[in-house]
Amino acid sequence: MTDVLLTRGLGRRYGRRWALRDCTVDVPDGRVVGLVGPNGAGKTTLLKLAAGQLEPTEGAITVLGERPAARPAQLARVGFVAQDTPVYSGLTVAEHLRLGARLNPGWDAALAAERIARLGLDPAQRAGKLSGGQRAQLALTLGLAKRPELLILDEPVASLDPLARREFLQGLMEATAEHGLSVLLSSHLVSDLERVCDFLVVLVDARVQVAGETEELLATHYRLTGPRRDPDRLPADQQVVSAAHTDRQSTYVVRAAHPIHDPAWTVHRLTLEDLVLAYMGRRAVGDAGPVLEVQR
Amino acid sequence: MTWLTWRQLRGSVVGTAAALVALAAALVLTGPGLAAEYSAGVAACTPVPDTCDRFFDRFFSAHELPFVAVSLLVLLLPALVGLFWGAPLIARELEAGTHLLVWNQSITRTRWLAVKLAITGLAAMVAAYLCGLVVTWWSFPLDMSAPDDLALMAPLVFGARGIAPVGYAVLAFVLGVTVGMLVRRALPAMAITLAVFFALQLAVPLLVRPHLMTPVTATFELSTENVAGFGAEDAGSSVGLRLQSAVPGDAGAWVLSSRVLDPSGRVVAETGEDAPVPVSMTSGPCAPQNGFASCIVEVNDLGFRQQATYHPLDRFWPFQWMETGIYAALALALTGFCFRWVRRRLS
Known part of the structure; x- marks a missing residue:
């Protein structure tokens, strides 16, 4: 089975600023991948590289085993819903579907028509008059109806209110399950991704901090609280993600392959949000550390 | 892609076509009358005494306003094409982010650009060609009667006739597209396109066109065809000779320079200047009561000549x-x- 997304030392520079550096990830087939990180971390850059909208400055990327956007057939296998879900404001909903039908050999007209009807969108309505949520749904319909193997969504829910947000993600999950496609979506909010993702990539300051299966990440990260202790006195198989100390107490978030039985510690499991925040916080303490890879 | 390009262009193409049809209808309705008036006038006039020139002047000045208006329209059309079809073509997509939508359809962006350029560019060429064609046809009698500064080869009229408008329109269009791609915003792209295209349209007739072929330089005797007039100088003891931008025997030529040579062959007046000629204006052939023609003969007999650099009408x-x-x-x-x-x- 080929990896959906495979990058090796991938980097992209804008002028003198690196938007993405040393990005090496393997994303297996059939996952819903959440790409999470603060604003400006390089999420959009990575997604645009994967969709073939951008050329890498260095390194290599393959999507579904091919260079992104190398040829029309590769484009047909990848759906991309860009940030702010752009649509042609002068064209009607029906004309957008016609556009999709004209430009995609694998277009599923029945799927598109059924989704539009179910969402209650008026085909004669101009896309410029749609609400943000409706526009996002239209863009998602265009992405889905070309029947891609991988669907990439860049902050698809960022501009939606909580209700529309939930509906959109729910619709996305239904479609994913129905058509068996892989999904790569980004958000700066973990709560958006928590319910839907089974694979997580955390991106901070243009670098990948951690990448892996959500369950595995949750099973191998712990919060340790106990008497103050220096990090170099921790066992070698426990990698420190974050550390906080008071005069008498230490709190560590560590990654360990095995359960921790040290009686000196109070051991807690982490929620996904805590885990992501621990990695995001590494920027603040200036501890770049090695990029952690999940062993499979 | 063809459908999408057409759908995006449809509105402005229909508008342009309607305007062109209205223009063509007006010109087709008035054209035959204009041609008939011209041929009747030419048939009725005689070279000696010269009544043809007087007919041409009368005919041309009677229709000068529409003549200038349609010529300006042909000159303006390419700029409008660059402004409204060229500059927003890519810039508007980049501005709205829709390029990200269309680039993810199953076509390469090379093909996307090719179809957009081909269809819109073709529409621009057709519009410019038809507009130039109908105006060239309509203004033929007027071009034949126009004074030298509005003749066919005159810089402003040249660009409004024949096939040149097609070249202008294509360039203005692609220029607009390029600027839009670089600037990424439609409005600034339109402004820059307009400025660059106007600069080009000024620079080419002034700096490039005169050198497309080596101009002819020749010396001509003075006659009513190349002398504009005389003015009194030094209280009538000499006359100032002024030349027209025309050469004898080559009506409609594009005259780049027209200078006066004195009997020894020295240049005594550059283009547009008065040449002092030592002939009395109070008596003799150049006295006002003896008329214009006898003065020309007298000055010519003294050995004054016109030296002109020009491109013939052919x-x-x-x-x-x-x-x-x-x-x-x-x-x-x-x-x-x-x-x-x-x-x-x-x-």
Whole structure:
């Protein structure tokens, strides 16, 4: 089975600023991948590289085993819903579907028509008059109806209110399950991704901090609280993600392959949000550390 | 892609077509009358005494306003094409982010650009060609009667006749597309396109067109065809000779310079200057009561001559083809740049 997304030392520079550096990830087939990180971390850059909208400055990327956007057939296998879900404001909903039908050999007209009807969108309505949520749904319909193997969504829910947000993600999950496609979506909010993702990539300051299966990440990260202790006195198989100390107490978030039985510690499991925040916080303490890879 | 391009262009094409049809209808309705008036006038006039020149002047001044208006329209059309079809073509997509939508359909962006350029560019060419054609046809009698500064080869009129407007329109269009791609915003792109295109349209007639072929330099005797008039100088003890921008025997030539040579062959007046000629204006052949013609004969007999540098009228079509070729080559180079840019740099 080929990896959906495979990058090796991938980097992209804008002028003198690196938007993405040393990005090496393997994303297996059939996952819903959440790409999470603060604003400006390089999420959009990575997604645009994967969709073939951008050329890498260095390194290599393959999507579904091919260079992104190398040829029309590769484009047909990848759906991309860009940030702010752009649509042609002068064209009607029906004309957008016609556009999709004209430009995609694998277009599923029945799927598109059924989704539009179910969402209650008026085909004669101009896309410029749609609400943000409706526009996002239209863009998602265009992405889905070309029947891609991988669907990439860049902050698809960022501009939606909580209700529309939930509906959109729910619709996305239904479609994913129905058509068996892989999904790569980004958000700066973990709560958006928590319910839907089974694979997580955390991106901070243009670098990948951690990448892996959500369950595995949750099973191998712990919060340790106990008497103050220096990090170099921790066992070698426990990698420190974050550390906080008071005069008498230490709190560590560590990654360990095995359960921790040290009686000196109070051991807690982490929620996904805590885990992501621990990695995001590494920027603040200036501890770049090695990029952690999940062993499979 | 053809459908999408047409759908995006439809509104403005229909509008342009309607305007062109209205223009063509007006010209087709008035054209035959104009031609009939011209042929009747030419048939009725006689070279000796010269009543034809008087007919031409009368005929032309009676229709000067529509003549200038339609010529300006043909000159303006390419600029409008660059402004409203060229500049927003890519810039508006980049501005709205819709390029990200269309680039993810199952076509390469090279093909996307090719179809957009081909269809819109073709529409621009057709519009410019038809507009130039109908105006060239309509104004033929007026071009035949126009004074030298509005004759066919005159810089402003030349660009509004024949096939040159097609070259201008293609270049203005591709220029607009290129600027839009680089600037990424429609409104600034339109402003820059307009400025650059106007600068080009000024520079080419002034700096490039005169050198497309080596101009003819020749010396002519003075006659009513090249003398504009005389003025009194030094309280009537001498006359100031002023030449027209015309050469004898080559009506409609594009005169680049027209200078006065004295009997020894020295240049005594540059283009537009008065040449002092030592002839009394109070008595003799140049006295006012003896008329214009006898003074010309007298000054010519003294040995004063016109030295003119010019392009004859029969170079109109070679110039048209050359200039259209130059603009087409420029447009092609910009198109090549656009394709490289859309593949490598744009995102």
